[in-house]
Amino acid sequence: MNQIYSKCIICGTELIPFIKEIWDDRYGCPGIFAIERCPNCGQMATIPRLQESDLPELYSKYYPRSKVVYEELTVEADRVKLPGAAQTRWWEGTDNQGHYLAKSGQKVLDIGCGSCLSLLELRNLGVEAYGVEADPSVQAIAEHFDLHVHIGNIHDNPFPDEVFDLITLNQVIEHVPDPAALLQIVKKRLTEGGQIVLSFPNGDSLQRKLSGSRWINWHVPYHQHHFNRHSFTILAEQEGFEVTRFRSVTPNLWTLLQMAAMGKPPIEGDASSSWGATDAIASPSKWNFKRIAKGLLRRVRPLANPLIGLNNRFFDVLGQGDSLIVVIQIKR
Numbered sequence: 538m539n540q541i542y543s544k545c546i547i548c549g550t551e552l553i554p555f556i557k558e559i560w561d562d563r564y565g566c567p568g569i570f571a572i573e574r575c576p577n578c579g580q581m582a583t584i585p586r587l588q589e590s591d592l593p594e595l596y597s598k599y600y601p602r603s604k605v606v607y608e609e610l611t612v613e614a615d616r617v618k619l620p621g622a623a624q625t626r627w628w629e630g631t632d633n634q635g636h637y638l639a640k641s642g643q644k645v646l647d648i649g650c651g652s653c654l655s656l657l658e659l660r661n662l663g664v665e666a667y668g669v670e671a672d673p674s675v676q677a678i679a680e681h682f683d684l685h686v687h688i689g690n691i692h693d694n695p696f697p698d699e700v701f702d703l704i705t706l707n708q709v710i711e712h713v714p715d716p717a718a719l720l721q722i723v724k725k726r727l728t729e730g731g732q733i734v735l736s737f738p739n740g741d742s743l744q745r746k747l748s749g750s751r752w753i754n755w756h757v758p759y760h761q762h763h764f765n766r767h768s769f770t771i772l773a774e775q776e777g778f779e780v781t782r783f784r785s786v787t788p789n790l791w792t793l794l795q796m797a798a799m800g801k802p803p804i805e806g807d808a809s810s811s812w813g814a815t816d817a818i819a820s821p822s823k824w825n826f827k828r829i830a831k832g833l834l835r836r837v838r839p840l841a842n843p844l845i846g847l848n849n850r851f852f853d854v855l856g857q858g859d860s861l862i863v864v865i866q867i868k869r
């Protein structure tokens with residue numbers, strides 16, 4: 538392994554072993570990986586690291602894409618207008634997504650907009666929404682709903698004439714080979730006083746500490762970097778930003794998925810049977826995230842919201858939540 542790959546991307550300190558053997562326990566991408574940790578800033582890394590050029594094949598071969606039903610997407614996006622929607626998101630822990638911080642009249646870019654739900658919600662909130670998404674199947678969704686979506690990535694300089702009041706990166710930065718380069722490119726697309734909101738798994742969370750190598754957010758090899766509040770703050774400052782807000786949030790669904798994943802891991806190279814710990818997955822080889830989620834929620838919803846919600850909101854306040862949401866802006 539090249540020496541350069543065993544240094545911390547944040548502070549340059551030599552990494553030390555943390556988890557010796559770990560593999561893709563969701564989608565069965567073959568290969569044994571390791572997690573290494575920086576003794577100085579606590580940043581962790583999936584080893585060996587991937588290059589930008591490795592990503593298209595990895596994602597197209599192993600990452601499942603769920604089918605989108607347009608009517609369901611519309612119904613879901615309309616929920617954002619219901620009275621008490623913000624309280625519901627808080628209680629479910631789904632407010633770990635940056636676009637909910639957008640204000641009416643703003644121009645917002647969501648990088649990694651996936652199914653376009655975020656863009657539809659933004660439109661419902663009176664926001665001018667733009668999206669970037671690598672998955673070419675999203676083109677059809679964008680056209681159906683008449684949304685501004687660039688298929689590709691932010692390095693293509695999408696919407697070249699636009700700058701944005703808010704740029705959101707929800708569960709994106711941990712996937713990219715070079716987070717500092719991503720921050721630099723996004724920086725150029727902000728209005729004066731504009732903000733970037735990032736959300737990513739919390740390498741210091743309670744669930745990470747309790748779950749050992751079974752933490753669902755190791756998610757190797759797709760998750761390359763495992764940030765914590767301290768290490769991300771150093772990165773942001775090095776790249777010329779100041780952190781204006783930090784919060785930890787645990788989506789209740791993540792807790793359910795973590796509980797389901799605590800069984801025996803599948804053999805390296807096999808797609809999840811541990812995610813099949815519930816009969817929500819009739820056919821493990823064909824599962825998709827939404828189906829598992831719906832099955833789990835249906836079974837435990839009467840208990841999940843009061844018990845898991847109460848527990849999660851308590852640990853969120855202590856900074857131990859499973860995802861971090863951070864607002865940054867260019868340092869003056």
Ligand SMILES: [Zn+2]
Nearest residue numbers: 545548575578
């Ligand atoms: Zn470090």
